[in-house]
Amino acid sequence: MTVLAAATAASTLAACGGGGDDGGGGTSSGDSGSNEASDIGITETSIKLGAHFPLTGVAAPGYSEIPTGAQAYFDCLNEQGGVNGREIEYIYRDDAYNPTNTSQVVQQLVLEDEVFAIVGGLGTPTHSAVLDFLNSEGVPDLFVSSGSLLWGDDPETNPYTFGWQTDYTSEGKIIGDYIAENFPDAQVGLFLQDDDFGEDGEAGIREYIDDQIVAAERYTPGNTNVGPQIAALQAAGADFVVGFNVPSYTALSQLTALQLGYDPQWFYSNVGSDPTLVGNLLNNFSEGQVSDASLLDGALTTDYLPTVDEPDNPWVQEFQRIWDECGGEGELTNYRIYGMSQAYTTVQALQAAGQNPTRDGLVEAIETAGSEWEGPVLAPFRYSEDSHMGTAGMSISRVTGTTTEEVAPVQLTDIGDAEIEAYDGEPAEVPENGIPDEESVVD
Amino acid sequence: MSDLRSTATDTPAAGKASSDAPTEATAGADEPTATRRRTLLPSSTLLRHLLLLALGAVATVVILESTDPFTNSQLATLSYYAIAAGGLTVLTGMNGQISLGHGALMAVGAYTTALFLSAEEPLPLPLILLAAILVATAVGALVGVAAARLHGPYLAGATLALAVGLPGLAIYFHDWLGGEQGLRVRAPRAPEAFDSFISAVSGNSASNTKWLAYLGAICLLITYFLLANLVRSRIGRTWRAVRDQEVAAELAGINLGAWRVLAFTVSAAAAGLAGGVLALVVRLAAPSGFTLVLSLSLLTAIVIGGLGSLLGALLGSALLVFLPPFVTDLGSGWGLDNTEAAQLAPFVYGVVLIVAMIFAPAGFVGSIRMRWLTRQATRSAARSSRG
Amino acid sequence: MQQFVNVTLTGLTEGMVYAAFALALVLIWRSTRIVNFAQGSMAAATAFIALALIQSGWSYWAALVVALVSGFVLGAVIERVVVRRVEGGPELNAVIVTLGLFVAIQAGIAIVFGSSFQSFPTPFGLQGFQVGDNRIAFTPTSLYVIVAVLITMGLLVALFRFTRVGLAMRASAFGQEVARLLGVRVGRMLTLGWGLAAVVGSLAGLLIAGGEFIYPAYMDSLIVFGFVAAVLGGLDSPIGAVVGGLILGLALSYVSGYVPRGSALVNVSALVILMVVLLVRPGGLFASSTARRA
Structure with missing residues (x-):
């Protein structure tokens, strides 16, 4: 059955190629030699990629949409001829955000499905469980969906793993710097998830406004009663609250603050700030009780990707087209944009790895060329031989109604002593069909 | 009814089947026909178990060398489920105490292993696993003392709170136990002897995955060998007496509480070893790996397999490991997208539990044995009526 | 002071929610001797x-x-079609069946309704009452929850104590044969x-959903806390369930609000409280001493 499908796909491709006029941007560097099965997961006509996401369980809401976005992008890409004439076969499996399951499904992807690389595996505790496995098996572990420092900080130990999104410490630094400049008199309270996410963010923010912080409250994921934490922030007199929390806790903290009549200036880090999702979360309360998404009105947040509430952004328009043509049910969401953007970077990496990519060649390509790539991500990646950290910068925006407006342009920084500086690059242009066109950097 | 005596008294056939089952069950993972061979086996329990142990070892090598690496890794997973389920079936099946908290005891073993392995110069692996067993045993004894006073749903409630509560400590002591993201475990490399053994036996290359599968299988075989001997010994008989004939046992001068604590301690030791193996196989000890779901899965495994039977615990564990990916792939094959297919797995899993309990309430092993016993009885009845 | 009031009120409301769930467990325990996961x-x-x-x-x-009507139908159908077949068998089998139902129904919800978070409306306000200059952590919705739980508790006590049906239900649960002899349609x-x-x-x-978010697994933590509350109270007593729920809710709220990084200790605290209570009273706080040895 599968064999038959693959054969059909191959013949269709051949037919396309035979048409002569190469319309798609996807096959540009395939000018010399022929496709070979150059490594595990690569055939003459396909590249197999794997991923693990929480599709069931508590973490599924929101996050389970990421792979549907990536899938839509790859489907549209395949219609245009794929990468160097190879279709992307994207397999994502459910780990229910449980590291034991992650270990099982990733072993299944690597040992049974024999994928070429893992792309975008989600979560810090979950992906930690497979970090050693993937690196000891030599499987490229690209663009982990988490801002932990684990992925990019130590390429010597984990040569095959790459981060992608802005790490939480850099994000904390940019937020701290912004508060120090614009709200020097604010009494800042921190609302933190009790894990590395909250810790890394707190470390970054304290580099800039340690003396302004009057309270740091931590919640444990899964415990939905945040009343005590919000009450403590209120009691400490915080009039500016920075949250390093997931979206459901943005909504919970807003509801609890409403109960208590507590109205500080809110600043939610990128992970927890999706106004569409939070707005949806809160919308059923609107029957005369809470006036629509207005709860989040005025809250500040950070961005490293364009968002669905910027319908004029050319990247969002392109992603909307891809979703309409190749996507499944439901609307385009920020999670799906995230998945598509990750898929975009993946295609850049595959193109850079040459016509007949190998696993080691892929890693080399990202280290060599990754910092040059442009795309939907607002600021460049930090990829080099010494760092596998993802994008380095963020802009800050304010939620107004159901959309956002930028209040501070993109700024760059890095972990450690790195300063914060303004980013002077222009937003990247959208290539034809939303498919990148990178040169091979591997011989 | 507030305790589990009813397990045995309400359905005499099932109860009897389950208390006898471990004899044949020991290591014969792939030997459901062991019953028939009883006469061929040595009459001494110890010898019989040693023979089964050797058979199990051979079967392990054959299975692991004839399957692909992914199945190897699944079998490694199976081994830690089966070790813990073996201990639990002794507690619940033999001694009649329910525990919804064995996942927490596995966490104790896993964290102990992770901590010892993170040392600059870690101890040899067997010593580390022994330490995991000892620490889990100590915790288990403590819980056992409290549990011995409790019955039925009260015991269930207390152990449920244990399952949910204990992993929270890892988040609280995050500097020491790694918090939410847990402690990463680097499994020690296989010794060279292992490489040469594998290439001598099958010519396969000895990957780390294979090494972990063997490690799990060795721990499993040793555990089941020890447990099988234990339940056939005086200790096992006393446990059954405490379960089935509480009053009589007490009259005979048996200290019920002490024997219950002992049963809990033994099963905690198995859970500790299972946790250690889990840490090595998963390469991580994190709170999210020891949710309530894990504890409930263990209970499911022993009941589905056949309460009180080690073979049943093994078969039940196999169901836990092999059913979900099978269903997910089946769902994808039907054209469901991955998200829908992922939801299908727990749905089918739940339905299988219900259906199995309705149609085979004594579990796999119990049902097969019961059918066999019935046939025997019919046959002997026929014979006597003829004669 | 303001924080103490708020933490207390949060605990009170949360405790009532545990109590509501514990009441359901007590009811099913009293009428069928099964803990329904x-x-x-x-x-x-x-x-x-x-x-x-x-x-x-x-x-x-x-x-x-x-x-509520669909809840009744669902409960009755499940009893008739599934649970009936394992009643009277080994107790553990009934537990496994309810676990199987737990998993299957949850997955079924996810398949039918999707697994995303959704907000659930409440007929009353979500803003705390104004006391002096401050709002307190007590909303009209909290009041609604508390009143509804207390009414339910009262109705259950009345059902078991004063009605023939309640008596017949208890009799069926305790001794089917005797009940049958007495003409109860067990x-x-x-x-x-x-x-x-x-x-x-x-x-x-x-009640729990009102003003909060629901997703297929949103009741999971409540199964645990509700069960702990019911066991604390003694499983047999509706009043015990409510008291157990309140003790648990308040204690957990204080731990979460006053112990540094206490949110991480909430689950452990539930364990400690339960262990302490059960060590002193193995049958729970409101145990009627004879029932336990049955």
Whole structure:
């Protein structure tokens, strides 16, 4: 059955190629030699990629949409001829955000499905469980969906793993710097998830406004009663609250603050700030009780990707087209944009790895060329031989109604002593069909 | 009814089947026909178990060398489920105490292993696993003392709170136990002897995955060998007496509480070893790996397999490991997208539990044995009526 | 002071929610001697039905009634079709069946309604009452929850103490043979017990959902805390369930609010409280001493 499908796909491709006029941007560097099965997961006509996401369980809401976005992008890409004439076969499996399951499904992807690389595996505790496995098996572990420092900080130990999104410490630094400049008199309270996410963010923010912080409250994921934490922030007199929390806790903290009549200036880090999702979360309360998404009105947040509430952004328009043509049910969401953007970077990496990519060649390509790539991500990646950290910068925006407006342009920084500086690059242009066109950097 | 005596008294056939089952069950993972061979086996329990142990070892090598690496890794997973389920079936099946908290005891073993392995110069692996067993045993004894006073749903409630509560400590002591993201475990490399053994036996290359599968299988075989001997010994008989004939046992001068604590301690030791193996196989000890779901899965495994039977615990564990990916792939094959297919797995899993309990309430092993016993009885009845 | 009041009030409301769920467990325990782990999933299913109705324009109260009725039907059908076949068998088998129901129903909800977070409306306000200059952590919705739980508790006490049906249900649970001899239609009583328990569970699920978010697994932590509360109270006593819920809710709220990084200790605290209580009183706080040795 599968064999038959693959054969059909191959013949269709051949037919396309035979048409002569190469319309798609996807096959540009395939000018010399022929496709070979150059490594595990690569055939003459396909590249197999794997991923693990929480599709069931508590973490599924929101996050389970990421792979549907990536899938839509790859489907549209395949219609245009794929990468160097190879279709992307994207397999994502459910780990229910449980590291034991992650270990099982990733072993299944690597040992049974024999994928070429893992792309975008989600979560810090979950992906930690497979970090050693993937690196000891030599499987490229690209663009982990988490801002932990684990992925990019130590390429010597984990040569095959790459981060992608802005790490939480850099994000904390940019937020701290912004508060120090614009709200020097604010009494800042921190609302933190009790894990590395909250810790890394707190470390970054304290580099800039340690003396302004009057309270740091931590919640444990899964415990939905945040009343005590919000009450403590209120009691400490915080009039500016920075949250390093997931979206459901943005909504919970807003509801609890409403109960208590507590109205500080809110600043939610990128992970927890999706106004569409939070707005949806809160919308059923609107029957005369809470006036629509207005709860989040005025809250500040950070961005490293364009968002669905910027319908004029050319990247969002392109992603909307891809979703309409190749996507499944439901609307385009920020999670799906995230998945598509990750898929975009993946295609850049595959193109850079040459016509007949190998696993080691892929890693080399990202280290060599990754910092040059442009795309939907607002600021460049930090990829080099010494760092596998993802994008380095963020802009800050304010939620107004159901959309956002930028209040501070993109700024760059890095972990450690790195300063914060303004980013002077222009937003990247959208290539034809939303498919990148990178040169091979591997011989 | 507030305790589990009813397990045995309400359905005499099932109860009897389950208390006898471990004899044949020991290591014969792939030997459901062991019953028939009883006469061929040595009459001494110890010898019989040693023979089964050797058979199990051979079967392990054959299975692991004839399957692909992914199945190897699944079998490694199976081994830690089966070790813990073996201990639990002794507690619940033999001694009649329910525990919804064995996942927490596995966490104790896993964290102990992770901590010892993170040392600059870690101890040899067997010593580390022994330490995991000892620490889990100590915790288990403590819980056992409290549990011995409790019955039925009260015991269930207390152990449920244990399952949910204990992993929270890892988040609280995050500097020491790694918090939410847990402690990463680097499994020690296989010794060279292992490489040469594998290439001598099958010519396969000895990957780390294979090494972990063997490690799990060795721990499993040793555990089941020890447990099988234990339940056939005086200790096992006393446990059954405490379960089935509480009053009589007490009259005979048996200290019920002490024997219950002992049963809990033994099963905690198995859970500790299972946790250690889990840490090595998963390469991580994190709170999210020891949710309530894990504890409930263990209970499911022993009941589905056949309460009180080690073979049943093994078969039940196999169901836990092999059913979900099978269903997910089946769902994808039907054209469901991955998200829908992922939801299908727990749905089918739940339905299988219900259906199995309705149609085979004594579990796999119990049902097969019961059918066999019935046939025997019919046959002997026929014979006597003829004669 | 303000923080103490707020932490206390938060704990009070949260405790009442545990109590509501514990009441459903007590009811099913009293009428069938089974601990129903599927209670949470069943409640979640009815909450999703109610939400679907509300989203299509029904009023909260009409949706509530439909949800409770569908809860009764669901409970009764499950008892007749599934649980009936394992009643009287090994107790552990009944536990496994309810676990199977728990998993299957939850997955079924995810398949039918999707697994995303959705907010659930409440007929009353979500803003705390104004006391002096401050708002306190006590909302009209909290008041609604507390009143509803207390009324339910009162009705259950009355059912078991003053009505023939309640007596017949208890008799069926304790001794089927004797009850049968006395002319009680045991089967019908068991079905009724499951149906009523599902109604109470469904009510608890809707009360918990009001002003919060629901997703297929939203009742999971409540199964644990509700069960702990019921065991604390003694499993047999509706009043015990409410007291157990309140103790648990308050204690956990204080731990979370006053112990540094206390949110991480909430689950452990529940364990410690339960262990301490059970060591002193192995049958729970409101145990009627004779019932336990049965």
